Amino acid sequence: MLVAADVGGTKTNLGIYELSGDIHSPVAKATLASAEYDSMISLVSEFLKDTGLNPEYAVFGVAGPVMESRSTITNLRWIIEENVLKKELGMKSVRLLNDLQAIAYGIADLExxxxxxxxxxxxxxxxxxxxxxxxxxxxxxxxxxxxxxxxxxxxxxxxxxxxxxxxxxxxxxxxxxxxxxxxxxxxxxxxxxxxxxxxxxxxxxxxxxxxxxxxxxxxxxxxxxxxxxxxxxxxxxxxxxxxxxxxxxxxxxxxxxxxxxxxxxxxxxxxxxxxxxxxxxxxxxxxxxxxxxxxxxxxxxxxxxxxxxxxxNPEIALMGAARFGLEHLCSSA
Incomplete structure (x- = not known):
């Protein structure tokens, strides 16, 4: 399975998808208040705990530039790094996308x-x-x-x-x-x-x-x-x-x-x-x-x-993060 997220300074939209599933039909979905968490790890960990699911792949669209697999969300003072997330969440692969990149990948699935x-x-x-x-x-x-x-x-x-x-x-x-x-x-x-x-x-x-x-x-x-x-x-x-x-x-x-x-x-x-x-x-x-x-x-x-x-569609960035993950991370799974 894949967990995708659209991470903003105010809220974070998350979804979990079957590798062969439909972008429009996540297995689980939630919206969490970003500022209530001290890190991306704690936010995602709580979401996964609540769902009882253990996805192996993750793609997170973040509101800020991604450079060398790392991003900082100023409003939250979060430092987000792919390798740290991969290790702490116990996943096979984690990718960060700029939020506009995530939106762009979601265009293919718009009705x-x-x-x-x-x-x-x-x-x-x-x-x-x-x-x-x-x-x-x-x-x-x-x-x-x-x-x-x-x-x-x-x-x-x-x-x-x-x-x-x-x-x-x-x-x-x-x-x-x-x-x-x-x-x-x-x-x-x-x-x-x-x-x-x-x-x-x-x-x-x-x-x-x-x-x-x-x-x-x-x-x-x-x-x-x-x-x-x-x-x-x-x-x-x-x-x-x-x-x-x-x-x-x-x-x-x-x-x-x-x-x-x-x-x-x-x-x-x-x-x-x-x-x-x-x-x-x-x-x-x-x-x-x-x-x-x-x-x-x-x-x-x-x-x-x-x-x-x-x-x-207000979930375009979430859809795009999921689309990228299913096409680029999970295609060989």
Missing amino acids: REDLFTLNQGRKTPHGAMAVIAPGTGLGEAYITQDESSRYAAHSSEGGHTDFGPTDALETRLLSHMFGQYEHVSYERVCSGIGIPNIYSFLRDKEGYEEPAWLFSRLSQSDDKTKTILTEAVNTSAPCELCSRTLEVFLSILGAEAGNLALKVMATGGVYLAGGIAPKIVSAFPESPFMKAFIGKGRLSHVLEHIPVNIIL
């Missing part, structure tokens, strides 16, 4: 209802695919396929590349951000941590009024991004400042998704993942996202034909 289509496009057989995932940060990855459609997912830290404005307002936003940060990446303006930066810029520099009730609500909120987005899509009582914040965010996201698509020639499609996009699906069709995605001058015609979808 039609798991996707919201923004651009139908024309998918090229065996074409590269791109994944961009605004959540707390901004994750990016890409997928290559061989002639038998076998996937290889590649991690990236593209969210930390330099933010490139596409209009006058975004240029002013960049100038404003340089007053706070030495380096302004896409993540600073296109993620959960970036949305409040756009909001404060529009309020402080662009003359958008912050209602007193919203100031009060944000002052008491532990998650300002969630509050801003909730009000941005509240059609019954629209807030101009929140709506404009969302509009700017989606324009920047569209532009960077288009950048990624061109860099890897993602003729197999672009997929939006992460915690934000599925929650604001209704805002995409009338937003500047696709205009910004396609607006690449002489190569705009290339972007017009690339399929773009939002991934709605």
